[in-house]
Amino acid sequence: MRHIISVLVENKFGVLSRVSGLFSGRGYNIESISVGQTLDAKTSQMTIVTTGDDMIIEQITKQLNKLIDVIKVADLTEFDHVEREMALIKVSPKAENRAETLRLVSIFRAVVVDSSPKTYTVQVTGDEKKIEALIELLRPLGIKEIVRTGKVAISRELKS
Amino acid sequence: MKLTGAEILIESLKKEGVKHIFGYPGGVVLNIFDVLYDQKDLELILTRHEQGATHAADGYARATGKPGVVLVTSGPGATNIVTGLATAYMDSIPMVAITGQVPTMLIGNDAFQEADIVGITRPCTKYNFLVKDVNDLARTIKEAFYIASTGRPGPVLIDIPKDVTVAKAEFKYPDKVDIRSYHPTLKGNLWQIKQAAEVISKSKRPVIVAGGGVITSGAAAELKELAEMTKIPVTMTMMGLGGFPGDHKLSLGMLGMHGTYFANMSVHNSDLLIAIGMRFDDRVTGKVEGFAPGAKIIHIDIDPTSIRKNVRVDVPIVGDVKNVLKDLNKTIKESDHEQWALVRKAWLERIEDWKSEHPMSYDQGDIIKPQFVVEKIYEITKGDCIITTEVGQNQMWAAQFFKFKKPRTWISSGGLGTMGYGLPAAIGAQFAFPNKLVFDIAGDGSIQMNIQELATAVLHKLPVKVAILNNCYLGMVRQWQELFFNERYSSTCLVGTPDFCKLAEAYGAVGLRATKPSEVEPVIREAIKVKRPVFMDFVVEQFEKVYPMVPAGAAIHEMLLRPKAEEPKKKLLKAVK
Numbered sequence: 120m121r122h123i124i125s126v127l128v129e130n131k132f133g134v135l136s137r138v139s140g141l142f143s144g145r146g147y148n149i150e151s152i153s154v155g156q157t158l159d160a161k162t163s164q165m166t167i168v169t170t171g172d173d174m175i176i177e178q179i180t181k182q183l184n185k186l187i188d189v190i191k192v193a194d195l196t197e198f199d200h201v202e203r204e205m206a207l208i209k210v211s212p213k214a215e216n217r218a219e220t221l222r223l224v225s226i227f228r229a230v231v232v233d234s235s236p237k238t239y240t241v242q243v244t245g246d247e248k249k250i251e252a253l254i255e256l257l258r259p260l261g262i263k264e265i266v267r268t269g270k271v272a273i274s275r276e277l278k279s
Numbered sequence: 280m281k282l283t284g285a286e287i288l289i290e291s292l293k294k295e296g297v298k299h300i301f302g303y304p305g306g307v308v309l310n311i312f313d314v315l316y317d318q319k320d321l322e323l324i325l326t327r328h329e330q331g332a333t334h335a336a337d338g339y340a341r342a343t344g345k346p347g348v349v350l351v352t353s354g355p356g357a358t359n360i361v362t363g364l365a366t367a368y369m370d371s372i373p374m375v376a377i378t379g380q381v382p383t384m385l386i387g388n389d390a391f392q393e394a395d396i397v398g399i400t401r402p403c404t405k406y407n408f409l410v411k412d413v414n415d416l417a418r419t420i421k422e423a424f425y426i427a428s429t430g431r432p433g434p435v436l437i438d439i440p441k442d443v444t445v446a447k448a449e450f451k452y453p454d455k456v457d458i459r460s461y462h463p464t465l466k467g468n469l470w471q472i473k474q475a476a477e478v479i480s481k482s483k484r485p486v487i488v489a490g491g492g493v494i495t496s497g498a499a500a501e502l503k504e505l506a507e508m509t510k511i512p513v514t515m516t517m518m519g520l521g522g523f524p525g526d527h528k529l530s531l532g533m534l535g536m537h538g539t540y541f542a543n544m545s546v547h548n549s550d551l552l553i554a555i556g557m558r559f560d561d562r563v564t565g566k567v568e569g570f571a572p573g574a575k576i577i578h579i580d581i582d583p584t585s586i587r588k589n590v591r592v593d594v595p596i597v598g599d600v601k602n603v604l605k606d607l608n609k610t611i612k613e614s615d616h617e618q619w620a621l622v623r624k625a626w627l628e629r630i631e632d633w634k635s636e637h638p639m640s641y642d643q644g645d646i647i648k649p650q651f652v653v654e655k656i657y658e659i660t661k662g663d664c665i666i667t668t669e670v671g672q673n674q675m676w677a678a679q680f681f682k683f684k685k686p687r688t689w690i691s692s693g694g695l696g697t698m699g700y701g702l703p704a705a706i707g708a709q710f711a712f713p714n715k716l717v718f719d720i721a722g723d724g725s726i727q728m729n730i731q732e733l734a735t736a737v738l739h740k741l742p743v744k745v746a747i748l749n750n751c752y753l754g755m756v757r758q759w760q761e762l763f764f765n766e767r768y769s770s771t772c773l774v775g776t777p778d779f780c781k782l783a784e785a786y787g788a789v790g791l792r793a794t795k796p797s798e799v800e801p802v803i804r805e806a807i808k809v810k811r812p813v814f815m816d817f818v819v820e821q822f823e824k825v826y827p828m829v830p831a832g833a834a835i836h837e838m839l840l841r842p843k844a845e846e847p848k849k850k851l852l853k854a855v856k
Contacts, residue, residue, distance in 0.1 A: 128460075129460060140402055177587060178584065181583045187460060187461050188460060
C-alpha cells in the first residue's frame with residue numbers, strides 16, 4: 120500500500136542524503152520526495168511517498184526515527200490529511216487544438232504560465248488524480264515535457 | 280585563552296578520558312600529530328596500516344566497553360578505515376574515528392588526498408560530522424562520544440579540515456549535550472514487561488537467546504539471575520558468547536549455522552524464545568519461515584528497528600537490556616516462579632538427551648585437529664584469557680570449543696565477518712589489559728590480511744599470542760566447495776604461504792611450530808612463558824570441517840552433523856615448512 124510519510128528533520132547539509140541513503144540501502148522505493156524549510160529555519164519538512172506492506176512501512180518509520188537528524192516522523196496515511204502536487208506541462212498542440220487546450224486548462228482551473236507560437240506551458244495544482252486526469256486529456260493533443268513537484272501533505276486540524 | 284583546532288581536539292579527547300589513540304599520520308593531520316608529540320597521558324599507537332588502527336580501537340572498545348579512538352589522515356588514510364568502521368557498525372561497537380580533511384576551501388576540488396569520507400561512511404557509521412568551523416569542534420567531539428557510546432552504540436566519524444586544526448577558538452568543553460532528535464529508550468515499558476512475565480510463566484519449553492546486547496549493557500549478572508530463577512536454558516549468538524557462563528549447566532552454547540545440535544534443537548522445538556539483545560541475523564535463524572515454528576517470541580532490544588525486522592514478535596520490549604532484565608526479574612520474583620521448575624523438568628531432560636545424542640566432538644588422530652588446539656588453550660589457561668579471532672573456520676572452532684565464562688573475553692567480528700580482524704583487535708585488547716593473556720585464534724588465510732600489525736605488537740612489547748590453525752586452505756570456503764560445489768576448490772588453496780615462524784622472527788617476535796598432537800601443549804605453554812608476541816604455527820588436518828552446519832536455505836534443525844570416523848578423502852597437500 121502507498122503511504123505518505125511526513126518527516127521533520129534538522130536543516131543541515133547531508134540530511135537528505137542520509138534519508139535517501141536509508142531507502143536505497145535497504146531496497147525501499149521512493150515514489151516522490153519533496154523538501155522545504157519550515158517556519159523554523161533550523162528545520163525542514165520532507166514529504167515522502169513510498170509503498171510497501173505493513174512490515175516494510177513499520178521498518179521505514181522506525182529506521183527514519185533512528186536517524187540522528189530526524190526529529191519527528193508521521194505516517195499521514197493514518198490521519199485525515201490534505202495532499203497537493205503541482206505540475207508544469209508543456210503542450211504543443213496543432214493549430215486546430217489550441218482552443219481545446221485552453222478549454223481543458225480552464226476546466227481544471229489550471230493556468231497558462233508561458234506561451235509561444237507553438238506551445239503553452241500549463242501549471243496545475245491539485246491532488247494526484249486531478250493532475251493525472253489533466254495529463255491524460257492533454258496527451259492526445261501533444262505533450263512535449265512534464266515536470267512534477269512530488270507531493271506535499273499536511274494533516275487536517277480538528278474542526279471543533 | 281584561545282587554542283588551535285588541533286589543541287582543542289586533543290584537550291577534548293583528554294576530557295573524554297582517552298588514554299590511547301590508534302592511528303597513522305599524514306599531510307593534513309600534521310598539526311594534530313605535532314600537538315600529540317608533547318602529550319604525557321595520551322599516547323598515539325602507531326599501527327602499520329589504518330585498517331589495523333580501527334580494528335585495534337575496536338578490540339580496545341570490546342575489551343573495555345569504552346569507545347576506541349582512531350586518528351588518520353585524509354584520502355587513502357580515511358578510505359582505509361572504512362572496513363574497520365563497517366565492522367564496528369555491524370557489531371554495535373562504540374568508536375570515534377577522526378579523519379583529517381583537505382582545507383575547507385579545497386573541499387570538492389579533487390585536491391591531493393581528498394576523499395568525501397563523510398559521504399563514503401554515511402551508511403557504515405552511526406553518525407558522522409564534517410567540522411567547518413573551529414568554534415564547533417569541542418561540541419562536535421562531545422556529541423560524537425555521546426552518540427557513539429549511548430543507545431545502540433556504534434562508530435562515529437569526525438572529519439576535520441586542515442585549516443580548522445590551525446584556526447583558533449576559545450576552548451570550553453561542554454559538560455553535557457542534548458540532541459533534540461536523539462533520545463534512546465532506556466527503560467522498558469512496564470506493562471510489556473508484565474506481559475513477558477506472564478508469557479514466561481505459561482511456557483513449558485522456553486529458551487533464552489542471548490546476544491551481544493547482554494555484553495554491551497553489562498547485563499550478564501541479570502541474565503544469570505533470570506536463567507537460574509526460572510530454570511530456563513540459555514543459548515547465545517556468536518556476539519553473545521561470554522554473556523552467560525559457557526560451563527554453566529543451563530548453557531546450550533552457540534546457536535545458528537554452526538551452533539550446537541542441542542541449542543538448535545531446543546530453539547526449534549521451543550514454545551517460547553526470550554530473545555535478549557540480539558537481532559535474528561540470518562546466521563542465527565537459518566530459513567526464517569522454518570525458524571522456531573511453535574514458539575512465541577519475547578524480544579528485548581534497545582533498537583526498535585531490530586524488533587519485527589526479520590521475525591514476528593509477540594511481546595516486544597524496547598529498552599536497555601540491563602534495565603529491562605532488572606524489572607523483569609523483579610516481576611518474576613513476585614510471582615510463584617518456584618512452581619515453574621517442575622513444569623520444565625521434562626523439557627530440561629529432553630535437552631539433556633539431545634546433549635548426549637550429539638555432543639560437540641571431533642576425533643583426534645595422528646594429525647593435529649584444530650579443535651584440539653582450541654581445547655588445549657582453554658585447558659591450559661583455564662579459560663582465563665581474552666580470545667580474539669580471525670574469520671572463518673578458526674572463528675567457529677573457537678566459538679564452539681572454548682567455553683567463555685565472562686563478558687568481554689570473546690572478541691570477534693560477527694556481523695561483517697572481517698578477515699584480518701583478530702591480530703589488531705588482540706593488540707587493542709592487550710593495550711586495554713596489559714597484564715591479561717590475549718590469544719588471537721587465527722587461520723593461515725586471515726592472519727595474512729593484517730599481518731603487518733605484528734610490527735606494532737613487537738614495537739610496544741605486547742605479548743599477544745597468535746595461534747595459527749594452519750591448514751593451507753581458506754578453510755571455510757573450501758568446506759562449502761567440498762560439500763556443495765563438488766569438491767571444486769576454486770582459489771581456496773593457499774600455496775605460497777610464508778613460513779610463519781621465520782616471519783615472526785623477521786619481525787622480532789617468537790615463532791613456534793607444532794606438527795604433532797603431542798607438540799601442541801608444549802608450544803602453548805612455551806608461548807605463554809615468553810613475554811613477547813608469539814606466532815604459533817599449528818599444522819592441522821587440512822580437510823577438517825566445522826560441524827554441525829546448517830546448509831544455506833535450511834531451517835536450523837536441519838543440520839549436517841559430523842560423519843562417524845571421518846576419513847580424509849584427499850591426498851594431503853604437504854604443509855608448508
